[in-house]
Amino acid sequence: MKRVAAVVALLGLAAVTACSSSGNTPKSATGGGGGLYTTIDGNHPGIDPAGPANPFAPKGNSFTGYNAMKLAWTKNHLTDPNQFYPGIAASWEIAPDNSSITIKLQPNNKWSDGKPVVADDVKMSIAIAYSQGNTAYSLQPGAAGAAADVQVVDDHTLKVTQDMANPSVTFVRGVMDMPVVAAHVWSGVIPANIWDTIKAARGTDAAAEKARADITALGKQIIAFAPPKDVSAGPYVLERVNASEALLVKNKNFYNAANVGPDQVKLLNYTGNEQIWNFLKGGKLDNAPFTAVPADTMAQIKAAPGNAVVKGFSPVALGMAFNQSKAPYDNVHVRKGLAYLIDRDQTTKVASPEGGTPAITTTGIHQKPAQEWLGAELNNLEPYKHDAAKAEEEFKAAGLQKKDGKWALSDGKAWKVTLHVPAPFSDWLSGAENIKSQLAESGVDAEVITTADYPLYLEELAAGKYDIGFWLIALGPAPYNIYSRLYGVTNGWTNIAGKTTHAAPGKAGNWMGGPETIEVDGQKINPGELNAKLNSAGVDEQKTIMLQLAKATNQNLPMIQLWDYVNTQFVNTNRFTGFPEADSDLLRQSSGVWIQLGMVKKKQ
Template identity: 25%
Template sequence: MKFKRSWLILLSFVLMLGILAACSGGSDNTSTEGEKENEEKETGPQMGGTVVGAMDTAPSGSFNPIFYEEAYEANIIEFVYEGLVSQNNSLEFVPNLAKEWKYNEDHSEITFTLEENVKWHDGEPFTAHDVVFTYKTMSDPDYIEAGGVRASEYASRLLGYKEYSEGQTDEFQGVVAEDDHTVTFKFAEPNVIALSDASFSIIPEHIFKDIPVADIPAAPESREPGKVIGTGPFKFTEMVQGEQYVLEKNADYWQGEPYLDSVVWKVVDQAVILGLLENGEIDFVADPNGFQAADYEAVAAMQNVEIIEQPDFGYQIMGMMHNHRAAGDMTLDPSKWTVNENLKDPRVRQAIAYAIDRQAIIDGLLYGRGIVQNSPIATQFWAYDDQNPPAYEHDQDKANQLLDEAGYVDVDGDGFREDPNGEKWVLNLNYPLGNQIRERSAPIIEEFLEEVGINIDLRQPKEAAAYFEDLEKNSQDWDLYLVGWSLSSGDPSPEGLWGSKDFYNYSRWNNPEADKLLAEAVKPPEAFEQDYRKEIYSKWQVEFGEDLPALILYAANSLWAHNSRMKGIDVLPYQFHNNPHLWYVTE
């Protein structure tokens, strides 16, 4: 998911469609609507009311920002918790729980001055000690073993992180409370992305301080309504597991009392969401899946609904397993990996890329509402390079040529190629259930690859939880896999997904040159210049495109819709939920 944010080249666009629903009880609808608009202008936003959002999948149940793993859980978390900084529509960092900040001379420290009137939902004051506690917990020796995956992105550059996280010392040096409302982040070296590192949501020390880190994920304070405590504009108060999640307004919210009384999330089958949207039983459908491109015209025709369309801040990939981990080995040590013989030749991986008609998938399954993307850096970032990385336009002749050159030819005349030793060569393709477009793309990809003589074993899809468990722990015989990534908006660095020792590097990609470029892109002092970073990231994107740990299949447009009665909506490039305390309804 999701998470943090900042930068330029904003390629997002917003399409606002739909008409205000006519009021009942009046024969002159135009006049009635005009009266309502004039009344709204005169009175401003109204207090009260509830809006209902729809999710097509139930959250797994972790509502602690340092341990949650999925976008469905984030739909609750983002209303409840906050960070020191947030981001605006241009992906620039702006004040949030911290009202200002300053760097020391070499940018190895950043000191935040906190807002002084912030309280947790239970009335306790928010202080700098909560900030220290949050980052200390993410740096704890037990954090990763307990299931935490965010230390590498937010804590690993802190001063003394390695020693503290490995249990060599009990002294946590990385974040220091100067007083109750002043906190300093100290880094091991000058940090180009210090604001991004400091942007993570803060959890309350007084709630978790007596709970061992290993026990925090399962603690009621991380999972149960009424016990999940944040500083945000809404409180998590009720839950019918797998069906409904209720957020009630925090009347004492430090940025002002929210206009709405409550926000309710309902878990609804994707097949009926649009009907509920049309008849007003739900008010919005947005993150993480929105509505399907095939339904665009139907939604556009709804008189009481408005559409928001913009490029997704993420993408779908077909990963290619470069290496495999040994069975039972959960370390991130590339020296222990074994080469995947089926895909070890880069010409084979490149042939696969040429064989797949990505634009056809976009046109056929997304109805044209998406883009071909040739790099795993979001197109909205200044660092995205749309010129230099290989484009891999659909070219079956090129695919056939590369496979022939690599020695993969059809020896026995059955239409499928054997490997260079004349042995049967089959690539398995794995994918999860849950995303309908991804599910439908799997047999299409199989067909494209078999057209150039690659024998594909399209495996039975699995439920997402089981699929990702296999991908993490039991993928020793996997070749190709489908997955989608939502990206962090805090910085364009692809670390976290594509570094050789990153947890989510499911392709087990071990490319020393690529790792070197990732390190150079954030190494001071040169990396304080954006043009320098852009040049380094361009080289990295070329390396990625040539070595191909994955083919970026497409970035679908985000398609969100809301009832016209909802006002105050100001979406961000990466999410629908933004300043929900300013949302209100007109009826």
């Protein structure tokens, strides 16, 4: 998959928590500093030399973890979205009811131009976040998990309060997962009355609509802004950029500069997997984040001196999703028949041998957190193991006919399964081609149709143009986010101001077209309403709801869960040491985060 762009793009509990840099920063590796560290930015294919040093610009030269900083860096916890490593924030305290978070900034951090990083920088960055649609800083009236108030306590302390009229367990994550920029650089872009406009925008009258329109317009100006030079609060500052690479040099004013190992970082340009493979085979990269790699190429990469593979948990799975408003996929027996026909072990081995594990069943949850959420009940769900005889039973129950060894629709017309995938995603394409072959062997005619790029693919998928499309699911760790992929807008449900509504198939982005209610254990449930409850429920209630939704997903099959992703990364120990070990939660963060936490050191 082309840098698994969809995975990268997608991916953010009430408790009293006090986290500090001393308690959350991994111990530094032994060894001195110095040297050039070479990698790629998994969020940044296609370096644009003309791009600004602006973290909000789609083609900007602001690289997360290197010269772009967030308040904190999320840990890769199985079930808790509110665990972090320090960034601009040194420590934080979450209120017992999740109603607020008090943030303490790094006391000695400075921007690369020597000015201190203070709470006013963060408050201006929050104003910008409102214009960019950040989840915690939404101006949509009644939005779940939105901030109600931002208070600067002192130069290094802020308190952000949640609107408890419609609370969300992901509020804290939304607050912390936010870029921070220098107020003295951005003040000319942000109107002096911005907070008055934000306050007005929270209303429901005509004045509020105008205020929201003004902030939307401001958002476009922010995206277009080009600072005169890079002013960074991270471990590095941009030195130069061209069509081949970006070079960053150490920011001596960074709060942990003494423990930043490499003096320079070079980020190489790439546009697809093949370039990354060649970099790795040549031993050019000190690290490469998750990259889909075929078996023969993996062997060549491993053969390069110093190269090693490190694997960890990735809270993402791949589903083959159905448009249930289209026949014959409106019939659950057809969906079940296809589930029994597809050998997920074979598909995963062909498509993602290093980056995925076959789904043990279809739940809508990655199998690792599924064990935490569902416990022993996971073993009671239908596994849909490859079974041609069961597939035939299901097809017959759906009324399909078999003629001359080929399955046809109930009216005798030809049936062709059409699988849509974005062309740049090599693992998805390989998986679809394998499924096509498997179905053909069982008498089901199938074809694979590719879409030129991922944005167009998503656009056409949302427009209901596909019968079947590959769809990322299980985006943890927050339970609400996990099931929003199946029981959110794409399947008709919208949660606004604490009220859940359902749109008919083909309306308001509902391309999945599933039923509004599903019978589970003899009781009718509304999956969208249950998923909305996950936004504010306590842990015990969350587990009950997760089990109900897992059962509903397992028996109704809005999609077939093909494989659960494994975060397969590459490191080279010829030049540096101190990389995260297998299963480290830091594998979901960039090399820049590892470096700024003091882990990576030049090899002695």
